[in-house]
Amino acid sequence: MAKVTIIGCGVVGAAIAYELSRQPGLEITLVDQQPPAQGSTGAALGVLMGIVSHKLKGRAWQLRQTSLQRYETLIPELEAITGEKIPYNRHGLVLLATATSQMDQWRELATARKAQGWELDIWEPATLKEKCPQVNVEGLWGAMYSPSDRQIDPVALTQALVKAAEKNGVKSRFDLKVTDLKQLAQENLVADWIIVATALGTKELTTTIETPVDIRPVLGQAIELELPQVLGNPAFQPVITGDDIHIVPITSQESKAELIPESMTNPRNSYRYWVGATVEFADEQGCIQAQGELLEKVKQGAIAFCPELALGSIVKTWSGLRPRPEARPAPIIQKLPGQENIILATGHYRNGVLLAPATAIAVRELLSNQD
Numbered sequence: 001m002a003k004v005t006i007i008g009c010g011v012v013g014a015a016i017a018y019e020l021s022r023q024p025g026l027e028i029t030l031v032d033q034q035p036p037a038q039g040s041t042g043a044a045l046g047v048l049m050g051i052v053s054h055k056l057k058g059r060a061w062q063l064r065q066t067s068l069q070r071y072e073t074l075i076p077e078l079e080a081i082t083g084e085k086i087p088y089n090r091h092g093l094v095l096l097a098t099a100t101s102q103m104d105q106w107r108e109l110a111t112a113r114k115a116q117g118w119e120l121d122i123w124e125p126a127t128l129k130e131k132c133p134q135v136n137v138e139g140l141w142g143a144m145y146s147p148s149d150r151q152i153d154p155v156a157l158t159q160a161l162v163k164a165a166e167k168n169g170v171k172s173r174f175d176l177k178v179t180d181l182k183q184l185a186q187e188n189l190v191a192d193w194i195i196v197a198t199a200l201g202t203k204e205l206t207t208t209i210e211t212p213v214d215i216r217p218v219l220g221q222a223i224e225l226e227l228p229q230v231l232g233n234p235a236f237q238p239v240i241t242g243d244d245i246h247i248v249p250i251t252s253q254e255s256k257a258e259l260i261p262e263s264m265t266n267p268r269n270s271y272r273y274w275v276g277a278t279v280e281f282a283d284e285q286g287c288i289q290a291q292g293e294l295l296e297k298v299k300q301g302a303i304a305f306c307p308e309l310a311l312g313s314i315v316k317t318w319s320g321l322r323p324r325p326e327a328r329p330a331p332i333i334q335k336l337p338g339q340e341n342i343i344l345a346t347g348h349y350r351n352g353v354l355l356a357p358a359t360a361i362a363v364r365e366l367l368s369n370q371d
Contacts (some may be wrong), residue, residue, distance in 0.1 A: 003139045004028045004367070005191035007178050007205070010041035011154055011356045013197035014161035018078075019360035020367070021168035028170045029189055030162070033177035037158035040199050040352060043320020045222060045274050046157070046240055046244050048354045051118050052095050054109060060329070063358040065116075066291055070357035071150060079155075086156050089239065089249065093149040094123075094132055096242030096305060097141040106144040121145040134232035134306045135240065151239045151248055154353045159325040180208040181342075183269040193367060196336070199323040202346045211336055215347045217321035219288050222276025223296040224250075225312030232269045245301045247309070248274040272315065275302045290319045324349045331355060333362045343367075 004020060006013050009032035017030045032038075048071065050064035075088050097103050103122065108129045110120040122144055125137040131145070166172060176187060178198075184190055198205055199215070208211045230237070237249040250272050278298055282288040295317065325332055325347035336342040343366055345359050 001025055001027050002193065002367075003191040004105050004193045004195065005184060005189050006030045006195045006197060006200060008032055008197035008201065008334055008346075009036045009158070009162065009172075009174065009259055009279075010039050010197065010199055010239045011037065011044075011158045011161070011284070011353050012041075012199075012348060012359055013195075014158045014165070014358035015360040016197060016345060016363050017165040017170050018161045018168070019357075019364050021165045021170045023364060023367075025358040026367075028165070029173065029191070030165065030170055030326050031173045031178060031189065033175070035174050036162045037155045040320050040322055041154045043220065043222070043318055044154040044275055044353050045246055045248050046152045046154040046353050047093070047241070047248060048152065049093065049241075050249040050354060051113060051120060051146045051148050052093060052144060054105075054110075056109075056112055063331075063355050063362075066361060067355050067357040068148060068150070068360065071152070074357055075152075078160040081167055082160050084156075084160060084163075087153040087250070087304070089237065091236060092145060092147040093151075093239045093241060094128070094135075095127075095144045095146070096135070096240065097143055098139070098243055100141045102144075103141050111146070119147055121147070131236065132232050133239065134308055136307055140242075145238070149239075152353065153250070157353070161318065179204055179206070182208075191341075193341055193343065195345055195363060198344045199346055199348075199352075200321055202323070202344070203333075206336065206344075209336075209339065209342075211338055213332065213344060213346070214326040215323045215332075216286075216326050217282060217288055218324045218349070219280040219290055219319055219321055220277035221280070221290050221298070221319040221349075222274055222278075223295060223299055223317045224315040225271065225273050225275060225309060226315050227271045227308065227312045229308075230272065231308055232307055240305065243301060244279070244307055245298055246274070246276055247302050247306055250274055273309065273312070275299055275309070288321070314315060322349050323347050323352075331359065333359055333366075335366060346363075 050068045055061040124142045128143045240247040278294040330349040332347040
């Protein structure tokens with residue numbers, strides 16, 4: 001039986017653990033220094049923007065398409081195994097047009113997606129207002145609606161992946177920080193395959209084996225607002241996004257219930273929305289610090305799109321660091337050069353949640369195609 005050690009338990013590492021747990025002949029151990037979803041995953045908004053992406057072919061598109069298709073089977077699969085609901089918004093995504101040129105580009109994209117078997121609807125301002133009355137259409141040229149793009153709670157997803165993987169026999173250790181692969185021998189974790197899903201920890205770890213992979217942090221801030229009433233139509237609660245600002249309907253943290261757009265009820269008779277996120281790069285010295293004025297700019301941008309958000313009270317704000325590969329495309333899914341038994345599954349930047357299922361499938365294929 002081949003032994004596999006997966007280092008890192010964000011959504012990517014957890015997805016790999018679950019995917020491989022479905023394969024016979026593998027003894028899998030999942031390790032991290034802290035409980036699942038404490039790093040980049042825990043700060044993510046979970047918006048799955050695949051169909052609205054302008055990636056039409058090649059690896060970038062195939063990863064997106066594979067993930068969206070897998071999510072539709074993965075969520076009920078995990079819920080059946082764990083007996084727990086995973087907040088998963090199937091109401092799609094509305095992308096607002098702030099420039100007339102966007103509408104022309106989107107019409108071309110809609111035609112291309114139709115040929116690929118995916119639906120995209122182009123809405124003029126009147127249709128947008130009818131479908132999403134919470135949106136201020138002044139200054140907008142319309143919108144593109146993607147019924148197949150999704151949003152998911154990243155923490156609940158990751159925890160479900162780990163629980164399902166453990167039910168399938170995966171062993172977990174969430175007390176071990178691996179900064180050098182030699183530690184695996186010391187911890188009795190020597191494996192035939194090592195999978196590095198350590199996001200920002202990848203550079204430090206690969207430097208110890210003299211094949212450094214340069215991944216750098218990009219900070220993102222977000223905010224949670226509580227409103228006295230639902231935005232727009234209670235029966236239609238898609239993610240709304242424009243100018244890289246996301247407005248995400250969520251459920252009450254107290255209820256831990258599944259998103260139920262028909263009523264969005266919860267014990268507090270309140271309605272919550274995530275708004276984010278900033279994109280903040282490190283300075284020349286490599287330092288990065290959250291800038292409050294940038295988060296405020298995002299909040300005000302969201303209010304400009306949906307004025308009723310101004311009635312909301314702040315429940316919390318938070319930030320996280322996204323892992324961005326330097327001078328190469330994201331993500332990195334490959335065998336580490338010169339180390340045929342080490343697989344990199346890292347550097348997903350802003351698409352870790354979106355691409356986690358496809359990454360897990362790609363890793364499984366790398367293991368299966370060993371020569």
